[in-house]
């Protein structure tokens with residue numbers, strides 16, 4: 001990598017600009033890079049092409065209380081209700097209060113959100129939101145529109161961009177993050193490093209995430225001594241088109257628009273499971289589907305929206321309509337088979353409401369962070385908002401000072417940790433699906449941990465640079481899932497089927513750095 005062009009600062013030509021390094025090219029990463037480029041020399045690294053992100057796949061939309069009929073406080077109340085006792089009220093308040101400004105920024109960046117007949121921003125309803133507050137673009141192609149606008153702005157900005165370069169370690173000196181190490185064995189120094197590495201769905205065999213969503217940020221931060229939080233909470237999206245491997249998401253917005261879930265006998269089982277029926281929180285819907293599949297001995301249940309007008313469905317859900325059709329199912333013609341798939345990581349690198357981790361110089365934003373805004377169960381369309389809101393706040397924090405966040409409570413500290421790597425992605429993903437999946441037991445989780453213990457550290461730089469990081473994140477998820485002896489939000493323990501008030505607390509993990 002060549003040296004950056006030095007930039008002169010008004011009034012002080014001798015001070016070199018601050019160096020900010022951003023890892024990730026989704027909404028959190030690009031937004032942070034664009035904002036930081038206004039005062040710093042910015043490098044952005046992504047291990048994939050810029051567009052290969054969870055952001056690009058988002059369908060339903062982004063939630064914010066932007067009308068006179070809505071209020072950030074009501075948005076906060078809905079979010080906390082779904083978070084099953086683990087939302088951090090300050091983080092939720094920050095998310096929903098900063099929400100309208102985040103939408104304004106996305107509009108300024110050129111995101112063309114859909115509008116109604118009067119030219120007002122069109123708003124949809126989704127599960128757990130008590131009112132219509134979900135903005136969308138291109139019907140159900142919100143992520144594609146956001147990602148494209150961001151990539152366009154990035155191409156115009158003074159940011160040093162490196163794609164298909166993976167970060168394999170953080171460089172730590174005297175407890176401070178001073179840069180990163182890449183799979184090219186190169187160290188890139190920086191004054192501030194922002195983790196925006198996205199989710200961990202691709203640790204599982206069946207997932208809606210792209211293959212690069214392997215939870216690297218959690219492992220990188222953990223190895224650097226940062227606190228990670230609530231990593232056991234992995235959300236399984238209730239409605240992915242039933243298939244093995246990469247699962248095509250059928251947006252929650254279809255249920256917001258009247259789609260119903262049917263069991264093998266053609267009966268609507270969600271009306272018995274929850275007062276909000278198909279619009280209950282995701283964990284409730286995913287659990288009811290899993291139980292119904294188990295009861296009926298099927299690999300899927302059916303989702304039906306074919307009672308709505310076919311032309312309307314094609315126009316409102318063009319992405320889902322085409323995607324399902326390509327896979328042999330017509331949403332306008334009848335019910336389609338769906339099953340839950342790994343979708344979103346609520347846990348992650350602990351940050352305060354300004355994106356600071358517990359390691360000086362290291363920040364995190366977006367899905368890889370645990371701000372506490374989602375609690376044990378994320379509400380639909382709150383994650384794009386979280387990525388937009390907190391990536392903005394991270395940059396303000398970097399500009400202000402370099403304080404780390406104090407640990408938020410009692411941390412489980414580990415002096416050493418196995419550094420083995422799964423022999424292949426397939427082995428890791430199968431183990432996660434079978435043993436650390438939507439329903440969990442102590443026996444399965446112990447089997448998973450024993451298996452992970454057998455995996456040895458690669459002798460040399462592995463051909464798959466993210467595999468050791470992914471293995472560590474998988475291990476942390478299994479370990480934390482074993483410790484949490486209750487069922488809460490997206491964490492479903494068959495051997496502890498109820499919530500336990502003693503467990504209404506975050507789980508915090510840290511590796512002591514020698």
Ligand SMILES: Cc1cc2nc3c(=O)[nH]c(=O)nc-3n(C[C@H](O)[C@H](O)[C@H](O)COP(=O)(O)OP(=O)(O)OC[C@H]3O[C@@H](n4cnc5c(N)ncnc54)[C@H](O)[C@@H]3O)c2cc1C
Nearest residue numbers: 024025026028047054055058060061167198366367381384
């Ligand atoms: C199918 C689908 C639909 C969704 N729909 C919605 C929705 O409608 N509304 C909503 O709010 N949310 C939705 N989500 C969730 C939402 O899209 C994500 O939570 C959000 O986009 C995450 O953004 P991010 O910037 O944190 O990460 P991402 O957009 O995932 O970007 C992560 C980046 O990090 C890079 N990276 C990772 N590891 C490394 C490494 N070691 N070195 C270098 N680079 C690395 C990746 O290459 C990538 O560029 C959806 C997710 C999926 C998968």
